[in-house]
Amino acid sequence: MTVNGSPYSTDVEPETPLLYVLQDDLKLNGPKFGCGLAQCGACTVLLGGKPIRSCVTPISTANGHTVITIDGLGTVHNPHPIQTAFITEQAMHCGYCISGPMLYGKAFIDQHPNATEADINQALTGLLCRCHAHTRMVRALARYAKESA
Amino acid sequence: MIRRNVPPTNLPAAIWDSEPPSIIRHSWSALNKRKPESSRRDFLKSAGALMVGFSMGIGNLKLAAQSPINPTGLLDATKVDSWISIGADESITVYSGKVEFGQGFSTVQTQLVAEELSVALHRIKLIFGDTGFTPDQGVTSGSQSTVSEFSPGGLRQALDTARDALFQMASQQLDVPTSQLIVRNGVFFVIGGDPANRISYGQLLQGRPFDLALNSQTVPKDPATYTVLGTSVPRIDIPSKAAGQFQYVQHVRLPGMLHGRVVRPPSVGATVMNVDKSSVAGLPGNIQVVVKNNFVGVVADTQWHAIQAVKALNVTWSGPVTLPDQANLYTWMQQQPSADSYTVNSGDTDQMLKQAATKLSAQYLYPYQMHGPLASSCAVADVRGGSGSGATAKIWSATQGVYPQRDSVAMLLGIPNTNVRVIFVEGSGCYGLNGNDSVSFDAALLSQAVGQPVRVQYMRKDENVSGESYGPAHVTNMNAGVDGNGQILVWTQEGWSLTKGNRPNATTPGNIISGALAGFPTPPLVPAAATPPKNFSNNGNAAPPYVTGVVDGNPPGGTGTVASQQVLTHTIASPFFTGPLRSPDRLQNTFANESFMDEIAAAVKVDPVQYRLRHLSDPRFIAVVNEAAKSASWDTRPSPNSANAKTGVVTGRGIACVLYEGDNGYCAMVAEVSVDQATGIITVTRIVTSQDSGPVSNPDGLRNQMEGGALQGVSRTLYEEVQWSTDTGAITSVDWKTYPVFQFGVPLPVIETVLLNPLNVAQTGAGECTITITPAAIGNAVFDATGARLRQVPFTPQRVLAALAARG
Numbered sequence: 001m002t003v004n005g006s007p008y009s010t011d012v013e014p015e016t017p018l019l020y021v022l023q024d025d026l027k028l029n030g031p032k033f034g035c036g037l038a039q040c041g042a043c044t045v046l047l048g049g050k051p052i053r054s055c056v057t058p059i060s061t062a063n064g065h066t067v068i069t070i071d072g073l074g075t076v077h078n079p080h081p082i083q084t085a086f087i088t089e090q091a092m093h094c095g096y097c098i099s100g101p102m103l104y105g106k107a108f109i110d111q112h113p114n115a116t117e118a119d120i121n122q123a124l125t126g127l128l129c130r131c132h133a134h135t136r137m138v139r140a141l142a143r144y145a146k147e148s149a
Numbered sequence: 150m151i152r153r154n155v156p157p158t159n160l161p162a163a164i165w166d167s168e169p170p171s172i173i174r175h176s177w178s179a180l181n182k183r184k185p186e187s188s189r190r191d192f193l194k195s196a197g198a199l200m201v202g203f204s205m206g207i208g209n210l211k212l213a214a215q216s217p218i219n220p221t222g223l224l225d226a227t228k229v230d231s232w233i234s235i236g237a238d239e240s241i242t243v244y245s246g247k248v249e250f251g252q253g254f255s256t257v258q259t260q261l262v263a264e265e266l267s268v269a270l271h272r273i274k275l276i277f278g279d280t281g282f283t284p285d286q287g288v289t290s291g292s293q294s295t296v297s298e299f300s301p302g303g304l305r306q307a308l309d310t311a312r313d314a315l316f317q318m319a320s321q322q323l324d325v326p327t328s329q330l331i332v333r334n335g336v337f338f339v340i341g342g343d344p345a346n347r348i349s350y351g352q353l354l355q356g357r358p359f360d361l362a363l364n365s366q367t368v369p370k371d372p373a374t375y376t377v378l379g380t381s382v383p384r385i386d387i388p389s390k391a392a393g394q395f396q397y398v399q400h401v402r403l404p405g406m407l408h409g410r411v412v413r414p415p416s417v418g419a420t421v422m423n424v425d426k427s428s429v430a431g432l433p434g435n436i437q438v439v440v441k442n443n444f445v446g447v448v449a450d451t452q453w454h455a456i457q458a459v460k461a462l463n464v465t466w467s468g469p470v471t472l473p474d475q476a477n478l479y480t481w482m483q484q485q486p487s488a489d490s491y492t493v494n495s496g497d498t499d500q501m502l503k504q505a506a507t508k509l510s511a512q513y514l515y516p517y518q519m520h521g522p523l524a525s526s527c528a529v530a531d532v533r534g535g536s537g538s539g540a541t542a543k544i545w546s547a548t549q550g551v552y553p554q555r556d557s558v559a560m561l562l563g564i565p566n567t568n569v570r571v572i573f574v575e576g577s578g579c580y581g582l583n584g585n586d587s588v589s590f591d592a593a594l595l596s597q598a599v600g601q602p603v604r605v606q607y608m609r610k611d612e613n614v615s616g617e618s619y620g621p622a623h624v625t626n627m628n629a630g631v632d633g634n635g636q637i638l639v640w641t642q643e644g645w646s647l648t649k650g651n652r653p654n655a656t657t658p659g660n661i662i663s664g665a666l667a668g669f670p671t672p673p674l675v676p677a678a679a680t681p682p683k684n685f686s687n688n689g690n691a692a693p694p695y696v697t698g699v700v701d702g703n704p705p706g707g708t709g710t711v712a713s714q715q716v717l718t719h720t721i722a723s724p725f726f727t728g729p730l731r732s733p734d735r736l737q738n739t740f741a742n743e744s745f746m747d748e749i750a751a752a753v754k755v756d757p758v759q760y761r762l763r764h765l766s767d768p769r770f771i772a773v774v775n776e777a778a779k780s781a782s783w784d785t786r787p788s789p790n791s792a793n794a795k796t797g798v799v800t801g802r803g804i805a806c807v808l809y810e811g812d813n814g815y816c817a818m819v820a821e822v823s824v825d826q827a828t829g830i831i832t833v834t835r836i837v838t839s840q841d842s843g844p845v846s847n848p849d850g851l852r853n854q855m856e857g858g859a860l861q862g863v864s865r866t867l868y869e870e871v872q873w874s875t876d877t878g879a880i881t882s883v884d885w886k887t888y889p890v891f892q893f894g895v896p897l898p899v900i901e902t903v904l905l906n907p908l909n910v911a912q913t914g915a916g917e918c919t920i921t922i923t924p925a926a927i928g929n930a931v932f933d934a935t936g937a938r939l940r941q942v943p944f945t946p947q948r949v950l951a952a953l954a955a956r957g
Contacts, residue, residue: 013433016453024452029400030393034523034577035609039885042523070393083391090383090849093857094251095390096397096523096577101893118896125894128885130523131251131578132860134893135900136853 001062003028004072014060019043021059022069030071031099034128041100041127045069051103070099073106082106082144091140093131100127105141113149117142226284229314229359232307233262239335239351241266241273245304246286247294248278248549248573249386252916253850254294256384260846261298264370264377265308268335268350278548278573280555288550288652290581290729292813292914295846299912301365309367311359318353372844372908379906381849386575398574399606401529401545409595409605410455412445412462413615414666416878417724418470421445428463438462439598442668446595448603456608469878472724479514479624482645487719489679492691493700493707494715498628501639501713505630509752513741514941515623515924517871520730521888524577525607526584526616530592533600536563542597544569546589547576549652554586556655558593561664566655580861582661582728584616586653590663613888614880615662618728619871621647625741630713635753637764639713640696642741646734647723648674662726674722687811690735690921692716693742694808695764708767708808725871725880731861732917735809736924740942743805743925747788747932754787757804757929767808773815773841773905774806780903781819781837788929789936798825800834801934805925809918815841815905816918818859820926821898824934826953829946831931832896833863836923839903842915852902855919859900862923864891870943 001008003026010021017036022028022045031054034042038053045054046068047061074080079087082102092098101124108123109115115123120141121134129137224231224244234242243262249255255275263270276282278289286297298304316327319337323330329340335350372379389395414420421443429436429447434454439446445464449455473481502508526547534540542564548554551571559566571589579585588605596603607616623646630639650660650671658664659671685698685706692698696714698707732739750760758778765771777783784802793799801824806817821835836859845851868889872881882888928939937952 012451013453016451020452023400024402027400027402028393029396032397032399032524033527033606035525035885037609037884039609040523070391072393074392076388076392076394079388079392086391087383087388090387090853092251092387092390093253093853094523094575094578095387095395096251098390099393102391121897122894125892127893128523128890129893130521130580130861130890132857132864132891133853134860134891135856135897138897 001065001067003067004069010059012059015058017055018045018057018059018062018067019054022054022067028069028071030069032096034097039128040097041104042097044099044103046103046107049107051107070102081148082141085140085144085147086137089136089140089143091133091136093133097127097129100124101129101137101141105144109141109145109148113145115142115145120145224284226286226302227363229307229310229361229363231284232304233311234358235350235354237351237354237356239272239349241268241335241350243273243275243304244283245275245277245298246283246289246551247298248289249575250289251386251575251578252854253384253847254289255386256382256850257295257846258298258304259385260377260382261305262308264375265305266312266335267332270377270382272335278551279570280551281570281572283551285552288553290549292809292917294914295912296813296914302363305369306363306365306367309369310361310364313364313367314359314361315350315353319348322348322353375844378846379844379848381847384850396574397524398529398545398547398576399524399527401574401604403529403531403602406529406602406604407448407450407599408452408455409446409448409592409603410459410608411591411605411611412447412459412464413611414443414466416466416469417472417873417880418878419466419468422465422467425463429458429461432458432461434458437599439595441594441598442666444594444663444666446591446605448595448599452606472873472875472878474875475873478622482622482624482647482721485721486676487645487721488674488677489717489719491679491682492687492689492716492718493685493696493698494681494717495699495713497713498639498641498715502628502630502641505638506633507631507752508628509631509749510626510628511745511748511940513625513627513744515737515740516869516942517622517725518620518730518865518869519613519871519882519888520580520583520617521890522577522579522583522612525609525612526576526588527604527606528585528589528592529602529604530589530596531602532562532593532597535597535600538565538568540564540568542569542593544571544589544593545574546571547574547579547585548589549579549582549585553652553654554589557653557658557664558590560655561590561658561667561669562593562597580731581620581733582618582652582730584612587616587661587663590658590661590667594663594667609885610883613883618650618661618726620730620733621723621727623734623737623741625738627741627745629745629749631749631753635755637695637711637749640693640711641715642691642693643717643719644691644738644741645719645721646737647721648727649723650726651728661728674720679717689718690738690742690807690810691718693746694770694806695746708770709764710766711764732921735807735917736865736921739805739807739921740924740928743807743922744928744938744940747803747925747929748938751788751932756785756787758783759785761804761806769815769841769907770806770808773839774804774817776839776903776905777806777817777819777837778804780839780901781821781835783819788933790933793934796826798823799934801930801932803926803929803931803933805922805929807918807921809914809921813914814918816922818919818922818926820923820930822927822930822934824931824949826935829949829953831867831927831944831949833898833927834896835899835901836926837901837903838919839905840915840918841905841907842918843910843912844908845904845906846912848904851904851915854916855902856900858916858919859923860891860898862920863898863927865920866924866927866942866944867891868943
């Protein structure tokens, strides 16, 4: 598979969840373990451009595919516009959930550049932010939509 | 090769070989090109075991010298050098016991340093929550961080003592009185003098420590002159969190680290009968099974192998203990032996109730709720040498209290506390005593057993049913008497709450579930009758804002006008572990107090805001209520809204207010709701909330906390209730489907925050104010919309429909 632009191969049981490979073998900090049940979204990555829950996605599913994590979008010094929007809006408390809203939001807005805040909130259905910073995150995503339109 | 964003090091340097290679806590160190070292850091690195004989004011050095793991020993928080060190290279390093959970306090502390020392923000390196380096400031909780750091004995006084000493040194070096000195970004100049005639903090100190005690006579900067505090400095941790580089405790990766998982009892109180270790023989991953009393865990080479081993391990448990029937919980609570206490008791309430023109009573019910951190808790432990005086333990934990955890882990493992070091690494938001301490114990027990570093990650069910300590259920019975003019004459409250365990400390590892499973007793509740109160303390917000708080002939301690008052609290033994959950007891009590105040206002047909104002005596309290009402364009009239139909979707507005903990932040909230009377679904459409926490340190940060608290309050009001089965003796709220919370996709309320910013009063706490009043504000708005009173949280559609049917 290709992770954040670089090829990677590994030798683990095919049913191993993708998340553990990204976190432990590749030492990426972006996708995170929240529930292990695809109920919160903290583990979200883009697989072939689509957001998926890496905590329940077997590594075999990613075989030969492209994986993008929020680590791969940008850096502290050179953030992706969507990361800049989250920083500008100060759109988090603990930030542990951020992969979900950022990547589901990105996938939705890239397809629906004129989305309203209500549209964006709807598109994030199934994700959780337990600090309940929802309003700022939706505002950040709307900013990203506006600024990338 | 994978593209890796290699983070810079900003933790204490790798004094020990198992230090994680790097922890990103905030981004400024990434922007800071200086060598991030300090004189104290250098001292610690170079001094090693040669600390004996030095007298540098950084703590109990004799003890330190005997400790292989806590190089600074027990830091003396009365000494400036325990808080701050300024290097010859101009580095400024500050050590704090108050940690970051995403509430923004590392940013506020950095602002405080910049303000009091007149240095640029980016020059400051903040180290927090490490028993090897930071002063013991207990736990980061209870909206006490700002209070602690801005009060005598806290960080501000240490900074001011350091600043005054630097002024004195500069005065001598530049040969002018301190009154003629000005400091800009850590460099002294003579006012009106030659700019070349200057000297910096680093030049003055030349790597030496301050060797000073905190001076209680120092004068902090006047908030009216603030240039850094009082401004919306962006959070220092957000850039690296947004970029996915931030290292949470889940990302502590040690050489040789193994992965552990716990195996918990299937029902509450079940004990181990047998563990069949052969059931995991042959599984991949070098599986080790660890059993200590009722603690069972597995260790493997990878997370996935550990998970498979947990599934395969055959453990025989005893049958379930008898749990109270959840359907009958609130009645059961009122029948148990209890430890009782009065907040107030004027002694005349029975008589005054008889005299009242109108009498009201109501009962409010609040469920067990859980912290439900987004991250199932995780910790890493590295225990060497088994137990005894030759053993050591290091724990990387998202605990709220590194020192209490150090001491409780010491007892848990049988290792002297001087040989235990606890290093805080941020996890997800915890909101109180979630599973962070339990999982740290689990990691410590497993590492001790296998002799290698072990990372334990809870699965979601582990966190929900056997990791965390729930916020307790409450029953509150209210009575009030109103005179012929509609003024409240008398208010009585009788409440029941539950407790089991609490935060662990030096002698009570059994206060949390992992310690109890490992064989340490949980101190039992001791029933006791209430004694007459001697001083008015409304720390638990048991007393409503509207009583005078006159106790034992003392001057009024309350914020209201009602003189006849009795508040009696019963605490009973809980079947489940309990602990502080954001706004512990204050939220439950305030739901009852502020709902009942609304009921009284409705009974006398007075506007709920006006009725509150009529019974408040504290000007700051009155101001915060007025501000919320004004900002919300409050529609002044009695509730319920008689213009609303009894069918269809109707809207309403409700108010609630609190002085958190009786002295720790004024807050008021107007909630606007729509209620679908066919489905019973409540939608919170708007929240306007005002707050007076004294001089605001970071306005945007405070707004962020207020917004999150309000929406988390919506979640706790509408959705959250821990469920269990009496048949199986098991908690059934095992995941996010069985413990639903507010999620994306639900229509979001507009949240507006109003900051009162009085500069001539002390700073107070801020993080728990809005959540405290959200349930009552929503319940009062639902009443305004429908005329149906909701007295039981959560306000599920079923309960709303029942209340609508009962309203007549």
